[in-house]
Amino acid sequence: MYRHFIRLLRHIDNTLVYKFAYQWTRISGILHSLPLVKTAPPRKPVTLMGMEFPNPLGLAAGFDRDAGLLKWIAPAGFGFVEVGTVNFSREKEQSADNARIIANIEEARKQNGHPLIGISLGSLNETPDARMLGDYREAMAVFWRYADYLVINLSRPGGFARSPDPPDDDLRKLLLSIAQYREELAARQGTQVPVLIKLALDKPCNEQPLAIQLIKEAGLDGVIVAFERWRSREKVINTIRNLDHWTGSLPLVVVGGIRTPEDAEEYFEAGAGLVQLYTALVEQGPFVGKKIVTSLPSRKHA
Ligand SMILES: Cc1cc2nc3c(=O)[nH]c(=O)nc-3n(C[C@H](O)[C@H](O)[C@H](O)COP(=O)(O)O)c2cc1C
Secondary structure, three states, rough: HHHHHHHHHHHHHHHHHHHHHHHHHHHHHHHOOOOOOOOOOOOOOEOOEEEOOOOOOOEEOOOOOOOHHHHOOOOOOOOOOEEEEEEEEEOOHHHHHHHHHHHHHHHOOOOOOOOEEEEEEEOOOOOOOOHHHHHHHHHHHHHHOOEEEEEEEOOOOOHHHOOOEEEEEEEHHHHHHHHHHHHHHHHHHOOOOOOEEEEEEEEOOOOHHHHHHHHHEEEOOOEEEEEEEOOOHHHHHHHHHHHHHOOOOOEEEEEEOOOOOHHHHHHHHHOOOOEOOOEEEHHHOOOOOHHHHOOOOOOOOO
16 A cells, blocks of 8 residues: 555655655654554664664665654664765855754654664765865764764765776775874764765675775774665675675675565675665655564674
């Protein structure tokens, strides 16, 4: 029924699909929190990057852009969520937007059993230069105290890191400087916050992507790899296996193409430490998270 309705909405206006899925997730979260129907979200704890995730399924970036849904993410079954992407430009006034996101996060943290909260940061400046670096650094400083982990989003379509021939030196400089700023913030604020990099792969690779090598060299805390619009499941799984080998002890989060518990399980078996989804929540509705997590075997450490 839900899927038919989504298909119909897609015909009318694609943007309505997301709006509907967002509101439906919120409403069902409210219903799930009522005393009479309240059920505990499934717990399948996983320890990674020194944090205990209530379960290894996350809601990917782009769905809860301003953290307005945070209260309803755990009831929907997710163990963690990536708020944003918050796209920064120091040339634009955005303190009101940031304040709203921070207020939403603080409100959600008052609740028992909230998910772990990642915040995805982007730059509106397209070219890797001092302005882009400045955007990322300012964004890190603004959200440092409110995040369980931060993500530098380099997966944006059309972004420099996604070009077939990314400028190596620029990427190296950017990653090193982000790692260095992470140390400065940790010292200044007295708290450690893991910083991950989100990349998107557009095709299979037989050799270690330079970006992975540079993330390791920079000493960053993890990588999120997005597989978007891949037709061959087999190629995705083989690539995750290779990534698992290349990343070694660097935590690997995988997103893209998860629709069923079997999909998630295959990704874990291939080497993902955590997984995320987006489209399945839109297409199948807010029960998909619980359905997937309930079917997963428990794994204490990823
Ligand atoms: C409408 C839409 C908006 C998105 N916005 C973001 C975003 O702001 N930041 C980001 O890192 N990824 C964004 N993504 C990508 C998702 O986080 C995810 O990587 C991608 O959809 C693949 O997962 P899926 O197959 O489960 O949908 C977006 C995806 C969609 C469909």
